[in-house]
Amino acid sequence: xxxxxxxxxxxxxxxxxxxxxxxxxxxxxxxxxxxxxxxxxxxxxxxxxxxxxxxxxxxxxxxxxxxxxxxxxxxxxxxxxxxxxxxxxxxxxxxxxxxxxxxxxxxxxxxxxxxxxxxxxxxxxxxxxxxxxxxxxxxxxxxxxxxxxxxxxxxxxxxxxxxxxxxxxxxxxxxxxxxxxxxxxxxxxxxxxxxxxxxxxxxxxxxxxxxxxxxxxxxxxxxxxxxxxxxxxxxxxxxxxxxxxxxxxxxxxxxxxxxxxxxxxxxxxxxxxxxxxxxxxxxxxxxxxxxxxxxxxxxxxxxxxxxxxxxxxxxxxxxxxxxxxxxxx
Numbered sequence: 001x002x003x004x005x006x007x008x009x010x011x012x013x014x015x016x017x018x019x020x021x022x023x024x025x026x027x028x029x030x031x032x033x034x035x036x037x038x039x040x041x042x043x044x045x046x047x048x049x050x051x052x053x054x055x056x057x058x059x060x061x062x063x064x065x066x067x068x069x070x071x072x073x074x075x076x077x078x079x080x081x082x083x084x085x086x087x088x089x090x091x092x093x094x095x096x097x098x099x100x101x102x103x104x105x106x107x108x109x110x111x112x113x114x115x116x117x118x119x120x121x122x123x124x125x126x127x128x129x130x131x132x133x134x135x136x137x138x139x140x141x142x143x144x145x146x147x148x149x150x151x152x153x154x155x156x157x158x159x160x161x162x163x164x165x166x167x168x169x170x171x172x173x174x175x176x177x178x179x180x181x182x183x184x185x186x187x188x189x190x191x192x193x194x195x196x197x198x199x200x201x202x203x204x205x206x207x208x209x210x211x212x213x214x215x216x217x218x219x220x221x222x223x224x225x226x227x228x229x230x231x232x233x234x235x236x237x238x239x240x241x242x243x244x245x246x247x248x249x250x251x252x253x254x255x256x257x258x259x260x261x262x263x264x265x266x267x268x269x270x271x272x273x274x275x276x277x278x279x280x281x282x283x284x285x286x287x288x289x290x291x292x293x294x295x296x297x298x299x300x301x302x303x304x305x306x307x308x309x310x311x312x313x314x315x316x317x318x319x320x321x322x323x324x325x326x327x328x329x
Contacts, residue, residue: 039068043075046082055086073099073108077115084122089189090162093122127186128160131170132196140174140200165189172197178204223306231296231303237288238296245285249278 042061049058062079069075080095096119103112131145131152138157145152148168163186171181177200186193254260254274261267267275 035068039065039072039075042068043078047078050078050082050085055082058082059086059088073103073106073111076102077111080115080118084118088164089122090126090164093119093126093162096122125189126162127165127189127191128193129163129168129184129186130160130192130194131157132194133157134197134199136199137172137174137197140177142173142175144173145197146171160192163193165191170195170197172200174200176203177201220307224303226302228303230298231300233295235296237291238293240288242285242289245282245289247277247281247285 042065046058046061046065049055049061059079059082062075062082065072065075066079076095077099080092080099083089083092083095096115099115100112100119103109103115129147131147133143133145137143138154145157147163147170165186165188167183167185169181169183171179173179180198180200182195184193184195260270261272261275265275
Protein backbone atom coordinates (compact mmCIF):
# COMPACT_ATOMS: atom_id res chain seq x y z
CA UNK A 1 0.00 0.00 0.00
CA UNK A 2 1.10 3.56 -0.71
CA UNK A 3 2.19 5.17 2.56
CA UNK A 4 2.55 8.87 1.68
CA UNK A 5 0.78 11.64 3.62
CA UNK A 6 -2.88 10.61 3.59
CA UNK A 7 -4.14 14.13 4.33
CA UNK A 8 -2.67 15.38 1.08
CA UNK A 9 -4.15 12.40 -0.76
CA UNK A 10 -7.60 13.28 0.62
CA UNK A 11 -7.34 16.98 -0.11
CA UNK A 12 -5.96 16.56 -3.63
CA UNK A 13 -9.04 14.98 -5.26
CA UNK A 14 -11.30 17.47 -3.48
CA UNK A 15 -9.21 20.34 -4.86
CA UNK A 16 -9.23 18.81 -8.33
CA UNK A 17 -12.99 18.34 -8.30
CA UNK A 18 -13.49 21.88 -7.08
CA UNK A 19 -11.28 23.21 -9.84
CA UNK A 20 -13.34 21.32 -12.39
CA UNK A 21 -16.83 22.02 -11.02
CA UNK A 22 -16.78 25.55 -9.59
CA UNK A 23 -18.43 27.85 -12.16
CA UNK A 24 -16.88 31.07 -13.32
CA UNK A 25 -16.24 32.82 -16.60
CA UNK A 26 -12.44 32.66 -16.33
CA UNK A 27 -12.42 28.98 -15.43
CA UNK A 28 -14.97 28.15 -18.11
CA UNK A 29 -12.58 29.54 -20.70
CA UNK A 30 -9.75 27.25 -19.51
CA UNK A 31 -11.47 23.88 -18.96
CA UNK A 32 -14.07 22.31 -21.21
CA UNK A 33 -16.53 19.79 -19.80
CA UNK A 34 -15.11 16.82 -21.71
CA UNK A 35 -11.58 17.51 -20.40
CA UNK A 36 -12.95 17.93 -16.86
CA UNK A 37 -14.82 14.63 -16.87
CA UNK A 38 -11.87 12.78 -18.43
CA UNK A 39 -9.40 14.27 -15.97
CA UNK A 40 -11.49 13.34 -12.93
CA UNK A 41 -11.90 9.74 -14.16
CA UNK A 42 -8.17 9.39 -14.79
CA UNK A 43 -7.40 10.90 -11.39
CA UNK A 44 -9.62 8.40 -9.58
CA UNK A 45 -8.03 5.49 -11.47
CA UNK A 46 -4.52 6.80 -10.74
CA UNK A 47 -5.05 7.08 -6.99
CA UNK A 48 -6.41 3.53 -6.91
CA UNK A 49 -3.33 2.30 -8.81
CA UNK A 50 -1.06 4.14 -6.40
CA UNK A 51 -2.71 2.29 -3.49
CA UNK A 52 -2.03 -0.96 -5.39
CA UNK A 53 1.63 -0.05 -6.00
CA UNK A 54 1.29 0.30 -9.80
CA UNK A 55 3.15 3.59 -9.93
CA UNK A 56 4.25 3.54 -13.58
CA UNK A 57 0.65 3.38 -14.78
CA UNK A 58 -0.59 5.77 -12.08
CA UNK A 59 2.02 8.43 -12.86
CA UNK A 60 1.22 8.22 -16.57
CA UNK A 61 -2.46 8.92 -15.87
CA UNK A 62 -1.62 11.81 -13.55
CA UNK A 63 0.63 13.33 -16.20
CA UNK A 64 -2.35 13.30 -18.56
CA UNK A 65 -4.55 14.89 -15.87
CA UNK A 66 -1.99 17.68 -15.45
CA UNK A 67 -2.02 18.22 -19.22
CA UNK A 68 -5.82 18.34 -19.40
CA UNK A 69 -6.18 20.62 -16.37
CA UNK A 70 -2.98 22.71 -16.11
CA UNK A 71 -4.39 24.76 -13.22
CA UNK A 72 -5.18 21.67 -11.10
CA UNK A 73 -2.57 22.05 -8.33
CA UNK A 74 -3.96 19.09 -6.38
CA UNK A 75 -3.26 16.77 -9.32
CA UNK A 76 0.28 18.14 -9.65
CA UNK A 77 0.91 17.55 -5.97
CA UNK A 78 -0.36 13.98 -6.21
CA UNK A 79 1.81 13.46 -9.32
CA UNK A 80 4.84 14.50 -7.22
CA UNK A 81 3.86 11.92 -4.58
CA UNK A 82 3.53 9.28 -7.32
CA UNK A 83 6.99 10.06 -8.65
CA UNK A 84 8.47 9.92 -5.16
CA UNK A 85 6.89 6.54 -4.39
CA UNK A 86 8.12 5.27 -7.79
CA UNK A 87 11.69 6.28 -6.93
CA UNK A 88 11.91 9.19 -9.38
CA UNK A 89 13.02 11.73 -6.80
CA UNK A 90 14.17 14.43 -9.24
CA UNK A 91 10.79 14.39 -11.01
CA UNK A 92 8.99 14.51 -7.65
CA UNK A 93 11.16 17.41 -6.46
CA UNK A 94 10.40 19.32 -9.67
CA UNK A 95 6.64 18.85 -9.19
CA UNK A 96 6.79 19.98 -5.56
CA UNK A 97 8.73 23.14 -6.42
CA UNK A 98 6.25 23.94 -9.23
CA UNK A 99 3.27 23.53 -6.89
CA UNK A 100 5.01 25.60 -4.22
CA UNK A 101 5.40 28.55 -6.59
CA UNK A 102 1.94 28.27 -8.23
CA UNK A 103 0.11 27.80 -4.95
CA UNK A 104 1.82 30.86 -3.43
CA UNK A 105 0.81 32.88 -6.48
CA UNK A 106 -2.78 31.62 -6.17
CA UNK A 107 -2.98 32.56 -2.48
CA UNK A 108 -2.95 28.92 -1.28
CA UNK A 109 -0.40 29.39 1.51
CA UNK A 110 -0.98 26.06 3.23
CA UNK A 111 -0.54 24.04 0.04
CA UNK A 112 2.51 26.09 -0.95
CA UNK A 113 4.13 25.45 2.45
CA UNK A 114 3.41 21.70 2.26
CA UNK A 115 4.89 21.41 -1.23
CA UNK A 116 7.92 23.47 -0.22
CA UNK A 117 8.55 21.26 2.81
CA UNK A 118 8.39 18.09 0.72
CA UNK A 119 10.75 19.61 -1.88
CA UNK A 120 13.24 20.60 0.83
CA UNK A 121 13.16 17.10 2.30
CA UNK A 122 13.97 15.53 -1.08
CA UNK A 123 16.71 17.91 -2.17
CA UNK A 124 19.61 16.31 -0.20
CA UNK A 125 18.68 12.92 -1.67
CA UNK A 126 18.75 13.97 -5.31
CA UNK A 127 21.21 12.39 -7.74
CA UNK A 128 22.89 14.78 -10.17
CA UNK A 129 24.32 14.48 -13.68
CA UNK A 130 26.86 16.96 -15.03
CA UNK A 131 27.54 17.22 -18.77
CA UNK A 132 31.01 18.70 -19.16
CA UNK A 133 31.62 20.50 -22.47
CA UNK A 134 35.28 21.50 -23.11
CA UNK A 135 36.00 24.87 -24.69
CA UNK A 136 37.27 23.25 -27.91
CA UNK A 137 33.97 21.41 -28.30
CA UNK A 138 31.95 24.55 -27.51
CA UNK A 139 33.54 26.20 -30.56
CA UNK A 140 32.00 23.71 -33.01
CA UNK A 141 29.48 25.42 -35.33
CA UNK A 142 25.91 24.27 -34.69
CA UNK A 143 26.75 22.33 -31.52
CA UNK A 144 23.60 20.81 -29.94
CA UNK A 145 23.49 18.56 -26.88
CA UNK A 146 20.50 16.61 -25.59
CA UNK A 147 19.86 14.51 -22.48
CA UNK A 148 17.20 11.85 -22.93
CA UNK A 149 16.03 13.67 -26.06
CA UNK A 150 15.61 17.03 -24.27
CA UNK A 151 17.90 19.88 -25.45
CA UNK A 152 20.47 21.11 -22.95
CA UNK A 153 21.02 24.85 -23.35
CA UNK A 154 24.47 26.35 -22.80
CA UNK A 155 23.49 27.44 -19.30
CA UNK A 156 23.05 23.77 -18.37
CA UNK A 157 26.50 22.70 -19.57
CA UNK A 158 28.93 21.95 -16.71
CA UNK A 159 26.08 22.29 -14.18
CA UNK A 160 25.14 19.52 -11.72
CA UNK A 161 21.46 18.99 -12.55
CA UNK A 162 19.04 16.73 -10.62
CA UNK A 163 18.11 13.52 -12.42
CA UNK A 164 16.16 10.39 -11.59
CA UNK A 165 18.08 7.17 -11.03
CA UNK A 166 18.36 4.93 -14.07
CA UNK A 167 19.85 5.16 -17.55
CA UNK A 168 20.31 8.50 -19.33
CA UNK A 169 21.48 9.06 -22.93
CA UNK A 170 23.65 12.05 -23.84
CA UNK A 171 23.87 13.01 -27.54
CA UNK A 172 26.09 15.68 -29.09
CA UNK A 173 25.83 16.92 -32.68
CA UNK A 174 27.62 19.62 -34.66
CA UNK A 175 27.90 20.72 -38.27
CA UNK A 176 30.16 18.44 -40.37
CA UNK A 177 30.82 16.29 -37.28
CA UNK A 178 29.83 12.71 -36.54
CA UNK A 179 27.09 12.34 -33.92
CA UNK A 180 28.38 11.24 -30.50
CA UNK A 181 26.16 9.43 -28.02
CA UNK A 182 26.77 7.88 -24.63
CA UNK A 183 24.49 6.12 -22.13
CA UNK A 184 25.28 6.50 -18.45
CA UNK A 185 23.54 4.93 -15.46
CA UNK A 186 22.77 6.71 -12.19
CA UNK A 187 22.56 3.86 -9.71
CA UNK A 188 21.66 5.45 -6.37
CA UNK A 189 19.96 8.45 -4.80
CA UNK A 190 22.41 11.24 -3.98
CA UNK A 191 24.99 9.99 -6.52
CA UNK A 192 26.93 12.60 -8.53
CA UNK A 193 27.70 11.47 -12.09
CA UNK A 194 29.66 13.41 -14.72
CA UNK A 195 29.92 12.86 -18.48
CA UNK A 196 32.46 14.72 -20.67
CA UNK A 197 31.78 15.40 -24.34
CA UNK A 198 34.92 14.39 -26.30
CA UNK A 199 36.22 15.94 -29.52
CA UNK A 200 33.74 15.02 -32.26
CA UNK A 201 35.11 13.15 -35.25
CA UNK A 202 34.71 14.67 -38.75
CA UNK A 203 31.64 13.36 -40.55
CA UNK A 204 33.04 11.02 -43.21
CA UNK A 205 29.64 10.62 -44.85
CA UNK A 206 29.29 14.32 -45.68
CA UNK A 207 32.75 15.84 -46.31
CA UNK A 208 33.07 19.58 -46.85
CA UNK A 209 32.54 20.63 -50.45
CA UNK A 210 36.05 22.07 -50.69
CA UNK A 211 37.61 18.69 -49.85
CA UNK A 212 35.91 16.87 -52.72
CA UNK A 213 36.28 19.57 -55.33
CA UNK A 214 38.99 19.03 -57.97
CA UNK A 215 41.55 21.84 -57.91
CA UNK A 216 41.08 24.28 -60.76
CA UNK A 217 44.63 23.86 -62.00
CA UNK A 218 44.37 20.03 -62.08
CA UNK A 219 41.04 20.13 -63.93
CA UNK A 220 42.41 22.60 -66.46
CA UNK A 221 45.52 20.52 -67.05
CA UNK A 222 43.48 17.39 -67.69
CA UNK A 223 41.23 19.22 -70.16
CA UNK A 224 44.18 20.69 -72.05
CA UNK A 225 45.77 17.23 -72.27
CA UNK A 226 42.51 15.82 -73.63
CA UNK A 227 42.37 18.68 -76.15
CA UNK A 228 45.86 17.85 -77.37
CA UNK A 229 44.99 14.16 -77.78
CA UNK A 230 41.73 14.89 -79.62
CA UNK A 231 43.33 17.56 -81.78
CA UNK A 232 46.21 15.19 -82.63
CA UNK A 233 43.75 12.52 -83.73
CA UNK A 234 41.94 15.05 -85.91
CA UNK A 235 45.22 16.18 -87.43
CA UNK A 236 46.21 12.59 -88.27
CA UNK A 237 42.79 11.98 -89.87
CA UNK A 238 43.09 15.12 -91.96
CA UNK A 239 46.64 14.11 -93.00
CA UNK A 240 45.39 10.72 -94.20
CA UNK A 241 42.64 12.53 -96.10
CA UNK A 242 45.26 14.67 -97.85
CA UNK A 243 47.15 11.49 -98.78
CA UNK A 244 44.06 9.99 -100.42
CA UNK A 245 43.40 13.30 -102.19
CA UNK A 246 46.89 13.22 -103.71
CA UNK A 247 46.35 9.57 -104.69
CA UNK A 248 43.07 10.49 -106.41
CA UNK A 249 44.92 13.16 -108.46
CA UNK A 250 47.66 10.71 -109.41
CA UNK A 251 45.20 8.07 -110.59
CA UNK A 252 43.29 10.65 -112.60
CA UNK A 253 46.53 11.66 -114.35
CA UNK A 254 47.32 8.00 -115.04
CA UNK A 255 43.94 7.55 -116.73
CA UNK A 256 44.60 10.51 -119.02
CA UNK A 257 48.20 9.54 -119.87
CA UNK A 258 49.02 7.25 -122.80
CA UNK A 259 45.68 7.84 -124.47
CA UNK A 260 43.81 5.54 -122.14
CA UNK A 261 40.91 8.05 -121.86
CA UNK A 262 39.55 10.53 -124.42
CA UNK A 263 37.05 13.37 -124.40
CA UNK A 264 33.63 12.35 -123.15
CA UNK A 265 35.19 10.00 -120.52
CA UNK A 266 35.67 7.27 -123.07
CA UNK A 267 38.38 4.99 -121.66
CA UNK A 268 39.92 1.64 -122.33
CA UNK A 269 40.19 -1.01 -119.62
CA UNK A 270 43.37 0.48 -118.10
CA UNK A 271 41.95 4.01 -118.08
CA UNK A 272 38.64 2.87 -116.63
CA UNK A 273 40.43 1.10 -113.72
CA UNK A 274 42.55 4.20 -112.99
CA UNK A 275 39.47 6.46 -113.09
CA UNK A 276 37.62 4.14 -110.67
CA UNK A 277 40.56 4.18 -108.22
CA UNK A 278 40.71 7.97 -108.48
CA UNK A 279 37.00 8.29 -107.58
CA UNK A 280 37.33 5.95 -104.59
CA UNK A 281 40.42 7.74 -103.29
CA UNK A 282 38.66 11.09 -103.74
CA UNK A 283 35.64 9.93 -101.72
CA UNK A 284 37.84 8.63 -98.90
CA UNK A 285 39.81 11.85 -98.92
CA UNK A 286 36.64 13.95 -98.64
CA UNK A 287 35.31 11.95 -95.67
CA UNK A 288 38.63 11.99 -93.81
CA UNK A 289 39.20 15.69 -94.40
CA UNK A 290 35.73 16.59 -93.06
CA UNK A 291 35.93 14.23 -90.05
CA UNK A 292 39.54 15.11 -89.26
CA UNK A 293 38.79 18.81 -89.47
CA UNK A 294 35.85 18.45 -87.07
CA UNK A 295 37.88 16.43 -84.57
CA UNK A 296 40.76 18.90 -84.83
CA UNK A 297 38.38 21.79 -84.15
CA UNK A 298 37.01 19.98 -81.08
CA UNK A 299 40.49 19.42 -79.73
CA UNK A 300 41.36 23.09 -80.22
CA UNK A 301 38.15 24.10 -78.41
CA UNK A 302 38.95 21.79 -75.48
CA UNK A 303 42.44 23.21 -75.19
CA UNK A 304 41.40 26.86 -75.39
CA UNK A 305 38.44 26.57 -72.95
CA UNK A 306 40.36 24.69 -70.22
CA UNK A 307 40.32 26.51 -66.82
CA UNK A 308 43.46 28.40 -66.05
CA UNK A 309 45.29 28.05 -62.71
CA UNK A 310 44.01 30.41 -59.99
CA UNK A 311 46.18 33.31 -58.97
CA UNK A 312 48.56 35.47 -60.96
CA UNK A 313 50.46 33.89 -63.83
CA UNK A 314 52.98 34.85 -66.44
CA UNK A 315 51.91 36.18 -69.84
CA UNK A 316 53.43 37.88 -72.82
CA UNK A 317 52.40 41.48 -73.55
CA UNK A 318 53.11 43.72 -76.53
CA UNK A 319 54.07 47.23 -75.39
CA UNK A 320 55.42 50.42 -76.96
CA UNK A 321 58.97 49.26 -76.28
CA UNK A 322 58.59 45.77 -77.61
CA UNK A 323 57.56 42.39 -76.20
CA UNK A 324 57.48 42.01 -72.40
CA UNK A 325 56.96 39.04 -70.04
CA UNK A 326 54.65 39.99 -67.17
CA UNK A 327 53.06 38.32 -64.17
CA UNK A 328 54.18 36.18 -61.25
CA UNK A 329 55.21 32.59 -60.80
